[in-house]
Amino acid sequence: MRSRWEAxxxxxxxxxxILILAANPKNTExxxxxxxxxxxxxxxxxxxxxQQFQIISRTAVRPDDLRRALLxxxxxxxxxxxxxxxxxxLALLDDASEVKLVSAVALARLFKLFETQVKCVxxxxxxxxxxxxxxxxxxxxxxxxxxxIGDRAAIKFAVGFYDAxxxxxxxxxAYEFGCSAIxxxxxxxxxxxxxxxxxxxxxxIVDFSAEIKPQEPAKKVEEVSRKLHKTTEPNLDxxxxxxxxxxxxxxxxxxxxxxxxxxxxxxxxxxxxxxxSLFYIERPPIEQECYETIRKPGALIRIKAPRQMGKxxxxxxxxxxxxxxxxxTVGLNFQSADGEFLASLDRFLQWFCVxxxxxxxxxxxxDDYWKGPLGSKNKCTKYFQKxxxxxxxxxxxxxxxxxxxxxxxxxxxxxxxxxxxAWHERGKNEALWKNLRLAxxxxxxxxxxxxxxxxxxxxxxxxxLPELTPAQVTDLVQRHQLNWSDSQIQDLMTMVGGxxxxxxxxxxxxAKGRMTLGEFLQIAPTEAGPYYDHLRxxxxxxxxxxxxxxxTKQVMGCDRAIEINAAEAFKLRSMGLVKxxxxxxxxxxxxxxxxxxxxxxxxxxxxxSGNIPEKTRPRDPVSSPNQMSAIPENMPLAAPFSLGSLEExxxxxxxxxxxxxxSTAHMVANQQQMLELLxxxxxxxxxxxxxxxGRVLKSxxxxxLIYFDSAVKAVACSQxxxxxxxxxxxxxxxxxxxxxxIGVHLGDVFFSGDDVFGAGVNLAARLQSQANPGGIxxxxxxxxxxxxxxxxxxxxxxxxxxxxxxxxxxxxxxxP
Numbered sequence: 124m125r126s127r128w129e130a131x132x133x134x135x136x137x138x139x140x141i142l143i144l145a146a147n148p149k150n151t152e153x154x155x156x157x158x159x160x161x162x163x164x165x166x167x168x169x170x171x172x173x174q175q176f177q178i179i180s181r182t183a184v185r186p187d188d189l190r191r192a193l194l195x196x197x198x199x200x201x202x203x204x205x206x207x208x209x210x211x212x213l214a215l216l217d218d219a220s221e222v223k224l225v226s227a228v229a230l231a232r233l234f235k236l237f238e239t240q241v242k243c244v245x246x247x248x249x250x251x252x253x254x255x256x257x258x259x260x261x262x263x264x265x266x267x268x269x270x271x272i273g274d275r276a277a278i279k280f281a282v283g284f285y286d287a288x289x290x291x292x293x294x295x296x297a298y299e300f301g302c303s304a305i306x307x308x309x310x311x312x313x314x315x316x317x318x319x320x321x322x323x324x325x326x327x328i329v330d331f332s333a334e335i336k337p338q339e340p341a342k343k344v345e346e347v348s349r350k351l352h353k354t355t356e357p358n359l360d361x362x363x364x365x366x367x368x369x370x371x372x373x374x375x376x377x378x379x380x381x382x383x384x385x386x387x388x389x390x391x392x393x394x395x396x397x398x399x400s401l402f403y404i405e406r407p408p409i410e411q412e413c414y415e416t417i418r419k420p421g422a423l424i425r426i427k428a429p430r431q432m433g434k435x436x437x438x439x440x441x442x443x444x445x446x447x448x449x450x451x452t453v454g455l456n457f458q459s460a461d462g463e464f465l466a467s468l469d470r471f472l473q474w475f476c477v478x479x480x481x482x483x484x485x486x487x488x489x490d491d492y493w494k495g496p497l498g499s500k501n502k503c504t505k506y507f508q509k510x511x512x513x514x515x516x517x518x519x520x521x522x523x524x525x526x527x528x529x530x531x532x533x534x535x536x537x538x539x540x541x542x543x544x545a546w547h548e549r550g551k552n553e554a555l556w557k558n559l560r561l562a563x564x565x566x567x568x569x570x571x572x573x574x575x576x577x578x579x580x581x582x583x584x585x586x587x588l589p590e591l592t593p594a595q596v597t598d599l600v601q602r603h604q605l606n607w608s609d610s611q612i613q614d615l616m617t618m619v620g621g622x623x624x625x626x627x628x629x630x631x632x633x634a635k636g637r638m639t640l641g642e643f644l645q646i647a648p649t650e651a652g653p654y655y656d657h658l659r660x661x662x663x664x665x666x667x668x669x670x671x672x673x674x675t676k677q678v679m680g681c682d683r684a685i686e687i688n689a690a691e692a693f694k695l696r697s698m699g700l701v702k703x704x705x706x707x708x709x710x711x712x713x714x715x716x717x718x719x720x721x722x723x724x725x726x727x728x729x730x731x732s733g734n735i736p737e738k739t740r741p742r743d744p745v746s747s748p749n750q751m752s753a754i755p756e757n758m759p760l761a762a763p764f765s766l767g768s769l770e771e772x773x774x775x776x777x778x779x780x781x782x783x784x785x786s787t788a789h790m791v792a793n794q795q796q797m798l799e800l801l802x803x804x805x806x807x808x809x810x811x812x813x814x815x816x817g818r819v820l821k822s823x824x825x826x827x828l829i830y831f832d833s834a835v836k837a838v839a840c841s842q843x844x845x846x847x848x849x850x851x852x853x854x855x856x857x858x859x860x861x862x863x864x865i866g867v868h869l870g871d872v873f874f875s876g877d878d879v880f881g882a883g884v885n886l887a888a889r890l891q892s893q894a895n896p897g898g899i900x901x902x903x904x905x906x907x908x909x910x911x912x913x914x915x916x917x918x919x920x921x922x923x924x925x926x927x928x929x930x931x932x933x934x935x936x937x938x939p
Contacts, residue, residue, distance in 0.1 A: 142198035143180045146205040148222040165407040170289030200243045207248030231257035259319030264294045276312040279304045392627035395435040416584045420557035421550020423583030426564040429699025431624035434564040438522040453482040457528040472503040518558045544579040581793035590621030603634040620712040648717035684709040688822045706824035777837035778887040779829040784862040786825035815840035834908040841865045845939040866890025869904045889925040903933035
C-alpha cells in the first residue's frame with residue numbers, strides 16, 4: 124500500500140526531481156558511471172510520464188558539492204554512483220580529486236536535515252548497507268549494497284528501479300524490479316541490494332555524540348590494505364569497491380604494483396560477443412524494446428544491419444533473456460545449412476523442422492508428418508502445430524540468424540518467408556500459435572519478390588542497429604584500459620566510424636600492444652592491416668555488380684555527402700560501406716575511401732573534359748533546335764550521368780524536379796516494396812521523358828532532376844507523366860500507388876565538378892514541394908513561356924516565399 128508521499132510523488136501535477144551524484148576519484152577502478160546515467164535518462168525518456176521527471180546529474184562530487192546540491196535542487200530522490208568501503212564510508216573527491224571517505228554518521232547527520240524533502244536514497248556502491256542503515260533512520264526509503272557489487276549489476280539494478288518509478292510503481296516495487304533486472308541478466312548478484320525503511324526496529328538510532336574520531340593515515344592505510352586480501356572471487360566487471368581495487372593507496376614499488384594489478388582479459392573480436400563479455404556495448408533503447416516485444420504473444424522482431432554490426436550478439440541476448448523467464452528457445456544460424464538442403468523447398472523445410480526438434484531435445488518425427496499429398500509448407504506447418512508446439516507448454520522463441528543465405532535461393536525464399544508470415548498472422552488469434560515468437564536477423568536489403576501480404580519483412584518490430592556513438596566508443600576505449608584523449612578517439616572514428624567490429628579490432632590490437640594508434644591509422648586501409656579479410660570480402664562483392672562499382676567510386680571520390688540512385692544507396696548501406704545524411708550518402712569512414720581508391724578499376728578519376736558541355740545560352744527557350752548542345756551528344760537519353768571535375772559551364776534550361784509524397788514513411792513501412800514501386804514508376808517516367816526529349820541529370824533518391832531544352836516540352840512531359848500515373852493507379856490497390864509531385868522552372872544551371880547546381884536548380888527543387896500530390900507547380904517564368912503554346916488549366920496561387928530564395932516567387936498550379 125502506498126504512503127501519502129508516494130501518492131503525491133506519483134501524481135500527475137507534481138515535478139519529481141532525481142539528483143544523481145557520481146564520484147570516481149583518481150587511482151580508483153574506472154567505473155561506467157556515465158553509462159549508468161545515460162541508461163537512467165533513456166529509461167525515463169521512454170516513459171509516458173517522462174514530463175513529470177527532472178534529472179539533475181553531477182559528477183566528480185566532493186562533500187561540499189553534495190551538501191550544496193541538496194540545498195539548491197531540493198530533490199525527492201538522491202542517487203549515488205561510485206565506490207564504497209563499508210564502515211570507512213563512501214568515496215567522494217577532495218580538492219585534488221583524490222579519495223575523500225565520508226562516514227555513515229556524517230551522511231546520516233546531513234540527510235537528517237532533509238528528512239521532510241528527500242524520500243528515497245539509492246547508494247549504488249559496494250558495502251553501502253552501512254550508510255543505508257544510518258541514513259534510513261531519517262529517510263523513508265534507502266537502498267544500499269550488502270556486499271561487493273559489479274559494475275554491470277549496479278547498472279542493471281538502476282535501470283530496473285527507474286523503469287518502475289517511471290511506470291508509476293511504488294518504491295518497494297521499484298526495488299524488486301531492480302533486483303529482478305539483475306537476475307534476468309543472469310548475474311548472480313540479485314540479493315546484493317537491500318532496502319531500508321524508516322523506523323526499522325532492527326536498526327539502532329545514530330548517536331552523533333559517538334561519532335568515530337579521525338584515524339591516523341597509517342592506520343587507515345593498514346585497514347584498507349587488509350581489506351584487499353578479503354575480497355571475494357573477482358567478477359567479470361569492475362566492483363564498486365574502492366578498498367579492494369585501490370592499488371596505490373599506499374606507496375608500493377613497481378614489481379608490487381604488477382602483482383596487485385588485475386590483468387585485462389581481452390577477447391578476440393570475432394563472432395557474437397559472449398553474454399558475460401565486458402566488451403558488449405548496449406545501444407539503448409534497442410535491447411529493452413526487444414526484451415519487451417518478444418514476451419508478447421505471436422511476437423516478431425526483424426533485425427537488419429550490415430554484417431558484423433552485432434545482430435547475432437543481440438539475438439543471443441534476446442534468447443538468453445527469455446530463457447531466464449522459462450521460455451523455450453532455439454537459435455538457428457542459416458549459414459549452417461548444407462548446400463544439399465537448399466536444392467529444394469521440401470528438403471529445406473525438413474532440415475528446418477529437424478534442426479529445431481533437435482535443439483528442443485525432441486525426437487525426429489518427420490516420417491509421421493511428412494507424408495500424404497499435402498505440399499511442403501502444409502507439412503511443415505502440421506509438424507509445428509501438432510508436434511513441436513503441442514509438445515511444449517512454454518512459449519517458443521526462434522532466433523533465426525543469417526537468413527540472407529536464403530535470399531540467394533528465391534524459389535525457397537518466397538515460400539519460406541511467406542510461411543513465417545502466415546505463422547505470425549495465426550499467432551494473432553490462435554492460442555497455440557501465440558506461443559511461437561520469432562526474431563529474424565539479416566544483413567542485405569530484401570530484393571527477392573515477396574508479395575506484400577506474404578512477407579515477414581513489413582510486420583513486427585523493425586530494428587536497425589546503428590553505429591556506436593562517440594560516447595559509446597569512449598566507453599569501449601575505457602573498457603580496454605586505454606587512456607585516450609578526445610582527439611585520439613576522434614581519429615579512430617574518422618577512420619572506421621562507429622562500426623562495432625571495426626572499433627573492437629582496433630582497440631584489441633592496440634590494447635595487446637601490437638601497434639600504436641598512429642601505426643594502426645597508417646596500416647588499417649591496406650591489405651597488410653588487421654581488416655584484410657573484411658576489406659577483400661567487400662571488394663569481391665562489389666566487383667560482381669558494375670553499377671555498384673560505379674556508385675561506390677562516385678561516393679568514395681567525393682569529399683561530401685552526395686545523392687545517388689536509391690537502389691545503389693541502399694545496397695551500399697546494407698553492406699555497411701556508407702551512411703545516410705538525409706537522402707545523400709557518404710563513406711562510413713576513411714578506411715573504405717582509402718582502400719577502394721587503390722582497388723577499384725580506374726580509381727576515382729574524373730570524366731574527360733570532352734564530355735562536358737560548352738558554355739551556351741540559347742535565345743529561344745521554346746524552339747531553339749540547337750539548345751541541347753549544352754549536354755554531351757553521346758549521353759544516353761534519360762540516363763543518370765556524372766559530369767566530371769572540370770571548369771564551370773552554364774546554360775539556360777527548363778528544369779523538372781520530381782518527388783514522391785511521404786517517401787520516408789513508405790520506405791520505413793516496407794523498404795523492399797518501396798524500392799520496387801520506385802523502379803516501376805521510374806521506368807515509366809524514363810520512357811515518357813525519352814518521347815519529349817528530356818534527359819535525367821541527377822537522382823535525388825526518390826525523384827529525378829531532369830533537363831529539357833524547352834519549357835513547353837518540360838510542362839507537356841510533366842502533364843503526361845501525371846496523367847499516365849493517375850490512369851495506372853486506378854487499377855491498383857491503394858498500398859501499391861505512389862503519388863508524385865513535380866516542379867518546373869526555367870533558369871540558369873551550372874555544371875561544375877560532379878554536380879549540377881545554380882538558382883534554376885534550387886528554385887525547381889523548392890517548387891515540387893509546393894505542388895499538390897499528383898500535381899505540377901510552375902514558376903511565373905515557365906508560365907509566361909507556355910501560356911500561348913499549351914492548352915492547360917492553370918491556377919495562380921500567389922507570390923510565395925520559398926526556403927533559401929530571397930524574394931517571393933509567383934507560382935501556378937497545374938492539376939492534370
